[in-house]
Amino acid sequence: MQLDLRRHLLLGCLFLCSLWAAVVQAALPVSLQQALSKAQLPLDSVAIVVQPLSGEPPLISHNPAKAMNPASVMKVVTTYAALEALTPAYRWxxxxxxxxxxxxxxxxxxxxxxxxxxxxxxxxxxxxxxxxxxxxxxxxxxxxxxxxxxxxxxxxxxxxxxDDEPWRAYNVNPYALLVNGAHSSFRFGVVKQDSKPLVNITPEFDLPQIKLVNTVQVSKGPCADWRSNLQYAVAATADGATVTFSGSLPEQCDERYLELSVFxxxxxxxxxxxxxxxxxxxxxxxxxxxxxxxxxxxxxxxxxxxPLDAVVRDINKWSNNVMTRQLMLTIGMQAGYTPVDESRGALALKQVLQKQGLSFAELVLENGSGLSRNERISAEHLAQLLITAYQRPLMPVLMASLPMLGLDGTLKNRLPDPASQGMAYLKTGSLEGVSSVAGYVQDTQGKRYVVVMLVNHPQAAASRAIQDGLIKAVIEGR
The missing domain is CATH 3.50.80.20 (D-Ala-D-Ala carboxypeptidase C, peptidase S13)
Known part of the structure; x- marks a missing residue:
């Protein structure tokens, strides 16, 4: 009896010690707390999980269970579920x-x-x-x-x-016979005519039903914030639409593009x-x-x-909303819902996740793209999904679809220094009041981690530098 008692006490001590070690490891570092405070971001507006893929306890676990709006990071959930439900070889x-x-x-x-x-x-x-x-x-x-x-x-x-930009391409709604995302891309460039700089605007794909009015002037200065002084207006006509561009474009700009859906x-x-x-x-x-x-x-x-693997790459690399929404609807169609709507697509998507042991009580799916004020998921469940995906045969497809840090997609210009380039595959998300990042990060020793950071606050945009600092710290093993 005494031996059994000692053994139980020892096991209990070991359990408590390991639990305490995990709690200590998971605490939010003081440097992160200070950075959040400086950015005027309350601790309860942020959720962070940094989890080694080797199965060790998390390095950071802050507000892990809190339901948060992930913005476009929700695309990781939808694309993973689609790969499971449809297979990477699926074709429409x-x-x-x-x-x-x-x-x-x-x-x-x-x-x-x-x-x-x-x-x-x-x-x-x-x-x-x-x-x-x-x-x-x-x-x-x-x-x-x-x-x-x-x-x-x-x-x-x-x-x-x-939002209040109905003509922007990211606001296009699903349509079962969608062509080219139903949008036109307008190319802007400064050209010389009779030695005088002018702004040239060219629509691609050029439809004769689009009448273009260009009153944009050339301005002095760098191209960094070129969109702030460029305005557009769209007016429907009997035989198409008139698109009027006004304002100014800095002379130092090379080619710039604006995608609008005018029909x-x-x-x-x-x-x-x-x-x-x-x-x-x-x-x-x-x-x-x-x-x-x-x-x-x-x-x-x-x-x-x-095939789906190519479509998923386009979705995640460039954060395409309407493509993601149609992907969730396809999951619903394959589950037998025809005609399908987004509620049935969301139901089918959740059923796919549940088959992989991913039952998330807080998960709210409105359209699956993150272009929503209502969608919710927790940082710990995003991390759990990424860990599960990493252990599945389709892992290379999902990982390759994510933007590579400092190299391509929406991360091409983020942490582009040679020491960080290519060291992470991450999906970012942003809405007004939302900034997020999630994916896989490798450190200089070759060890991989799942990193998730979700911020919901009016000052959320200020967290981008903090996200970069967290990613860089993981890469450097700090």
Whole structure:
């Protein structure tokens, strides 16, 4: 009995000692506390987890269980779940049907394009799809062009935007036949004309339905804050839209880009079809209309997207919101929800996580992209997901999709010094009042860590330098 008692006491002591060691290790360093205080960020507005992937106790665990808005870091949750649910080889299809006989290149009826939510269908791919249609013998459409986006509930394309910039590309809503993210990229550059500097603006992809008005002047000075003095206005017209740019652009700027979505998703798809179809020598007699695929239609051809691993890379490297939203909807569709909405997509996503042992009571998913005031997750559960993903066969795909510190994507200009470059794969997120970062960091000894830092506070933007300092400290093993 005495021996058993001693053994229990010893085991209890060892447990308490190890627990105390973990608590000591997990305490928020004084230097971090001071930096947060200097930035006027209360400790309860910040959650941090730094966890060795070797299974040791966390180095830092501050407010780990607090539900926080992660902004675009939520894309890590959605892309990981998609890789698990769909596999990295998954491809989306876009189908083209004819509803009528085809004689000598003339379709005596309607052409129908049915979308299944391909998030990456761009103008070049649509051009190749239309080329396939013509190779199947259709060059002249005597009827209408019908666009079938019915795998999504119709309301999805009309949801309210997050902020007061409705024309910005990041505010585009999902659409099952989305083409090029329904946005136009406007390129700005300072050129010389008769030895006088002028601002040249070129839309890419150039649609004839866009009328461009340019009153932008060249200003003196560096290009650092070029957007602050550049304004735009969009006005719908009977046959398209007028985009007016005003203000000034610094003369030291090289090429700069601004992505705007000036048409509805359906309008953009229709205008792009008309331009590409005409370029290919095709003819359309009828109108472009929204419709559901008629039962009598015959399949002409099918376009298959790039695989999911490539799509996930585009999403995470460049933090693409609408692509992520369509990804969550695809998870819902594959779970059997058609037509799908975001609530069903979120339900299916949570079920995918639960199968991997990732049951997060505080997780709130509105659209899966982080472009939301309502989405929530805790730092400890983000860390748990990243650790789980690291142990899964798909780990190389997820990690490679994240921006590399100081080298590419949204991290290209962050900690670009040679000692830090490439030492971390991280996803960042920012909204007004939100700044976050999460991912994998390797130290100079080759040891890897999961690092998560979430900040929810009106002064959240001030935490970026603190995030950089934390990442650099982990890299240097401090």
């Amino acid at each position: 299809k876009t189908e083209v049907y004819s509803n009528g006989p085809v004689r000598q290149g003339v379709l005596e009826g309607d052409l129908i394009i049915k979308g299944y939510g391909d998030p990456a269908l761009n103008n070049a791919e649509l051009w190749r799809l239309l080329q396939q249609v013509q190779q199947q013998g259709v060059r002249h459409i005597k009827g209408n062009l019908l666009l079938d986006a019915s795998v999504y509930v119709p309301e999805l394309s009309q949801r309210p935007i997050l 509805s998703q359906q309008q953009y798809a229709a205008y792009t079809f008309k331009k590409l179809w005409a370029q290919l020598g095709g003819r359309l007699d009828g109108q472009v209309q929204a419709a559901v695929l008629p039962a009598s239609a015959s399949l002409v051809t099918t376009w298959w997207s790039a």
